[in-house]
Amino acid sequence: MLGGKTVIGLAEKVRIHHQKGSKSVIAKVDTGATKSSIDTNLAAELKLGPVIKSKLVKSAHGSKLRPIIEATIELAGKKIKSEFTLADRAHMQYRILIGQNILKDGFLIDPTK
Secondary structure (H helix, E strand, O other), X not given: OEOOEEEEOOEEEEEEEEOOEEEEEEEEEOOOOOOEEEEHHHHHHOOOOOEEEEEEEEEOOXXXXXXXXXXXXXXXOEEXXXXXXXXXXXXXXXXXXXXXXXXXXOEEEOOOO
């Protein structure tokens, strides 16, 4: 804790809650991402959903219309319900990306952590 904020690193273990319990995965913390994102296959595996809306998301690969779901995660001991865009992250190291919509909930990022 620093000034009432929770200090986290660039990669953090998060616990995703779903109907049958929860699953721990390592998530990438991305201060440049407006919204958090979860791998499509992981969301399907955990039966997350339903899709509540869609959003046009700009990424390094261009603009895409992505479905959005609501999910509850636990990050550094804090339980947070938030929106996640669904993206194919199968080719990436991290299946979950934590963006500003969650980070503004009182987190500070320490790259050395």
